[in-house]
Every structure is written in C-alpha cells, then in structure tokens.
Amino acid sequence: MAQRKSPIEMSGEEFRRLGHALVDDLAGFLDTLPERPVTPGEPPSVVRATLPGNRLPEEGADPAQLLDQATQLLTRHSLFNGHPRFAGYVTSPASPIGSLAELLASTINANLGAWILSPMATEIELQTIRWIAQLIGYPADTGGVLVSGGNMANFVGFLVARHTKADWAIRENGLCATQARNLRVYASREVHTWLHKAADLFGLGTDNIRWVDVNGDQTVDLKDLKKALEHDRRAGDLPFLIVGSAGTVSTGAVDPIAELRDLSDEFGAWLHIDGAYGALAAASPDRPEPLTRLELADSVALDPHKWLYAPLEAGCALVRDAEAMRATFSYRPPYYKMDEVAGEPTVDFIDYSPQNSRGFRALKVWLALRQVGRKGYAQMISDDMRLARLLFDLARSHDELEAHTLNLSITTFRYVPVDLQIAIEANEAYLNRLNESLLTELQESGKAFLSNAVIEGRYLLRACIVNFRTGTEDVRAIVEVVVTLGRKLHTSCQSE
Numbered sequence: 001m002a003q004r005k006s007p008i009e010m011s012g013e014e015f016r017r018l019g020h021a022l023v024d025d026l027a028g029f030l031d032t033l034p035e036r037p038v039t040p041g042e043p044p045s046v047v048r049a050t051l052p053g054n055r056l057p058e059e060g061a062d063p064a065q066l067l068d069q070a071t072q073l074l075t076r077h078s079l080f081n082g083h084p085r086f087a088g089y090v091t092s093p094a095s096p097i098g099s100l101a102e103l104l105a106s107t108i109n110a111n112l113g114a115w116i117l118s119p120m121a122t123e124i125e126l127q128t129i130r131w132i133a134q135l136i137g138y139p140a141d142t143g144g145v146l147v148s149g150g151n152m153a154n155f156v157g158f159l160v161a162r163h164t165k166a167d168w169a170i171r172e173n174g175l176c177a178t179q180a181r182n183l184r185v186y187a188s189r190e191v192h193t194w195l196h197k198a199a200d201l202f203g204l205g206t207d208n209i210r211w212v213d214v215n216g217d218q219t220v221d222l223k224d225l226k227k228a229l230e231h232d233r234r235a236g237d238l239p240f241l242i243v244g245s246a247g248t249v250s251t252g253a254v255d256p257i258a259e260l261r262d263l264s265d266e267f268g269a270w271l272h273i274d275g276a277y278g279a280l281a282a283a284s285p286d287r288p289e290p291l292t293r294l295e296l297a298d299s300v301a302l303d304p305h306k307w308l309y310a311p312l313e314a315g316c317a318l319v320r321d322a323e324a325m326r327a328t329f330s331y332r333p334p335y336y337k338m339d340e341v342a343g344e345p346t347v348d349f350i351d352y353s354p355q356n357s358r359g360f361r362a363l364k365v366w367l368a369l370r371q372v373g374r375k376g377y378a379q380m381i382s383d384d385m386r387l388a389r390l391l392f393d394l395a396r397s398h399d400e401l402e403a404h405t406l407n408l409s410i411t412t413f414r415y416v417p418v419d420l421q422i423a424i425e426a427n428e429a430y431l432n433r434l435n436e437s438l439l440t441e442l443q444e445s446g447k448a449f450l451s452n453a454v455i456e457g458r459y460l461l462r463a464c465i466v467n468f469r470t471g472t473e474d475v476r477a478i479v480e481v482v483v484t485l486g487r488k489l490h491t492s493c494q495s496e
C-alpha cells in the first residue's frame with residue numbers, strides 16, 4: 001500500500017467541482033426561499049417513502065449524484081425555518097456566513113477538546129465567548145463553553161451549581177452520601193422543561209424541583225419563591241439553585257434578576273439564568289430593564305443558534321467563576337498530555353463541559369459577529385421586537401382577533417369569531433378547540449408557521465419572531481392567513 005487508494009478520498013479537483021455545484025444549488029435555493037411553502041406538510045409515511053432505498057448499500061456510488069439527490073430531497077421535503085413567514089417555537093434561520101463557516105470548520109476538523117489539537121480554533125472559541133459575554137453585559141473574564149444548545153448550556157450551569165453548593169464530596173460520594181442533604185432547586189412554572197431532564201439525569205429526581213407560581217405577567221412570584229425556600233431550609237434541606245428566566249419559552253417573560261440575586265444570597269443558593277431565548281436581547285437598547293442585570297447571575301445559558309442566527313447547533317454556557325467550572329468537570333487520566341504547549345499554559349475545553357471531543361461550533365458564531373458587529377445584532381434584535389409589537393397591535397385592533405401577551409419578540413393571540421364575542425366565557429372550550437385546529441391547518445398549509453401557548457387554560461397562537469428575514473408584509477400576511485382560516489373553520493363547525 002505504498003499509494004493507498006481509499007474509497008472515501010476525493011481529489012482536490014473533484015472536491016472543487018462538487019463543492020462549486022453544491023454552492024450553486026444552495027445559492028439558488030436561498031434566492032427562491034420566500035416563494036416556497038414554509039413546509040410541504042407531508043405526513044411522515046410519505047416522507048419516509050421518498051427515501052431512495054431501505055437497504056444499506058453494499059457498494060458505493062458516485063458522490064456528485066449523491067450530493068445532488070440529497071439536495072433535492074432536503075429542499076423539497078423540509079420545513080424551512082429560514083423562511084420569512086416562519087415564526088414557530090424559538091427556531092431561527094441560519095446566517096449564510098454560518099453555512100459557509102460550517103464547511104470551513106468541518107474541513108479543518110479541529111478537535112476542541114484540547115488546545116494542542118485545535119490551536120487557532122480554541123483561541124477563536126475563547127474570543128467568541130468573551131464577545132458573547134460582552135454582548136449581554138457579563139464580565140469578559142467569565143468562564144464559558146459552547147455546547148449543542150440551550151438544554152446543554154442549562155445543564156452546565158446546573159452541574160456547576162450542584163458541585164459548588166453541595167457541602168460534601170459530591171463527585172466522589174454522590175447524592176446518597178451519608179452526609180448528603182436533599183438538594184432542592186427552585187424555578188417558576190414557566191421555566192423550560194430542560195429542568196425536568198436535569199433533575200432527573202443528574203440524580204436529584206424531579207420531585208426535588210420546587211415549581212413556584214407566576215404572577216399575571218408570567219414572571220416568578222417572589223413571595224411564593226421565598227416561602228418555598230424558607231420551608232425547605234427549616235426542614236434541613238439544601239436550597240442549592242434558583243433558576244430564573246431571561247425570556248420564558250411560552251411568552252418571553254423576564255424574571256426580576258436583581259430580586260432573585262437577593263434571595264439567592266439570603267439562602268446561599270446559586271443563581272442560574274436561562275436566557276436561551278432572551279438573554280441576547282440584552283444587546284438591544286429596547287431591552288426590558290431586568291436584562292440589564294444579567295451580570296448578577298452566577299451562570300447564564302444562551303443560544304447562539306437563536307438570536308445570533310448560527311446554524312444549528314450552538315448553545316453557550318457562561319459561568320462567572322471559571323475555576324468552578326473546572327472543578328466540576330476536570331479529570332486527568334494518564335493518557336491525556338495537556339495543560340501546556342511550548343511551556344505556556346493552555347485552556348483545554350474538556351475541563352469545562354461534559355464533552356470530550358468537540359467540534360468547531362465557534363467559527364460560525366465568530367464570523368457572524370464580525371460580519372455584522374454588535375450594532376448589527378442590536379439592530380436585528382430590535383427589529384424583531386418591533387415586528388412582534390406590530391403583530392400584537394394588529395391583533396388588538398382586529399375585530400376577530402384577541403391579543404394576549406407581548407414580551408421581547410413573542411406575541412400571543414387567538415381567533416375569536418364575531419358572533420361569539422358577547423359570550424366568550426361560555427365558549428372557552430370551543431375557542432380552545434377552534435384555535436388548536438386553526439394552528440394545525442395553518443402549519444400544514446405551508447403559508448406561515450406559528451406555534452402555541454397555553455395561558456390560564458386558554459389555547460393561544462404564538463408567534464416568536466427570531467428571524468432576520470421577516471418583514472412587516474410577512475406580519476400582515478400572517479394576520480390575514482389566520483383570520484381567513486379562522487372564519488373557514490368556524491363556518492364549517494357551525495354547519496356540522
């Protein structure tokens with residue numbers, strides 16, 4: 001095998017030809033995106049049947065044809081969160097520079113577990129973390145790491161809190177140590193479901209979550225929180241973690257961070273802020289006041305794949321005390337040769353998260369930050385919030401729509417037929433069914449894509465605008481589609 005010929009290898013010439021063809025196809029796709037349906041709305045069985053074959057291929061095939069076929073499959077049978085009328089969940093379009101960054105990153109294929117395996121890439125990630133911290137008003141010397149998304153970023157905060165606040169050797173003795181106390185975590189009922197997974201996966205059990213009531217504006221009820229903390233402290237439990245929201249997933253409510261800090265100090269708990277959706281809105285001059293206080297949190301989770309428009313996946317955990325991160329995650333078996341290169345100390349990311357080998361997520365984030373700058377992001381985030389306000393105002397002034405909430409860039413509203421408006425309370429159950437059907441039809445129509453929220457028993461349509469392609473015309477079109485569908489469904493329900 002003097003000259004090895006591997007079937008997976010490609011000559012530079014072939015890579016160039018295939019790459020150019022792929023980039024041409026993708027540029028064409030991006031140009032025509034607004035004219036396409038948001039989604040084909042096909043049932044899973046149809047999508048599955050479109051796959052080019054069920055059997056594992058025994059022999060290989062021509063890569064040019066394969067790339068072409070994969071492009072066709074994905075551009076015809078996908079939901080496009082990059083579409084200007086996509087406003088569902090908290091899912092955003094990918095920045096075009098981010099797509100190109102992915103190609104560059106994967107071709108270099110740096111392994112960011114260790115500095116020695118990724119010299120420039122690790123330095124870029126460290127700089128990216130400092131810049132993200134600056135964007136949200138967090139200290140630039142913070143510890144941090146890029147992870148797969150908000151869930152993982154929240155897990156990192158949770159785990160550092162668990163390790164830092166347990167007053168016994170939890171790494172060695174675990175949760176059932178003889179000296180162990182019950183670790184309790186506090187969060188409002190509006191906190192995202194990552195907390196269920198964390199409490200379960202990291203051994204606390206979901207019963208050790210104290211779900212605290214919310215106020216009318218969906219922020220945490222501080223009195224109820226304090227009551228729960230006092231109750232558990234009296235019982236000899238260890239309140240180790242308070243979780244606040246910088247933008248709840250349902251309605252974008254921002255908890256009062258300064259007040260949560262005071263309670264955390266009073267009870268010796270860690271303060272973690274889930275800002276997966278909203279923390280980056282701190283970069284906008286139009287942010288709500290509590291977002292100016294993020295620096296008070298011991299840790300913050302946020303999602304570059306939401307408001308920084310990084311292609312999936314990119315989450316980010318920031319922990320003020322980098323040493324606490326290291327103390328939580330670092331192990332050094334004899335087969336790792338790290339810590340310094342050429343006599344200088346290094347940062348090795350295996351010490352700062354549960355991951356071992358790590359990809360170069362930072363590049364797409366770093367390049368977009370440099371492409372548009374802080375000002376560019378502040379502008380785009382402010383625009384998204386303005387569009388959500390426009391939708392709220394349009395819903396409020398429309399005879400057949402009822403506007404409910406507006407926070408950050410999330411607007412909730414519902415369709416209420418004119419003839420039911422004199423007896424809304426008597427028709428709540430019907431209105432819930434009507435709006436649920438409306439949402440299903442809307443999603444399958446491909447004309448626009450919203451998701452839902454349930455607030456005080458009411459089923460609401462929810463638009464979350466984290467989309468640099470959405471404009472005022474799209475917002476007006478969403479209103480029109482919703483009203484048209486609502487009328488149609490209400491009429492057909494009555495004739496049944």
Ligand SMILES: *Cc1c(COP(=O)(O)O)cnc(C)c1O
Pocket residue numbers: 090148149150151152192194247248249274275276277278303315
């Ligand atoms: C999106 C979101 C999450 C989960 O983040 P992923 O990136 O989907 O893992 C957690 N919390 C909030 C508030 C979110 O908006």
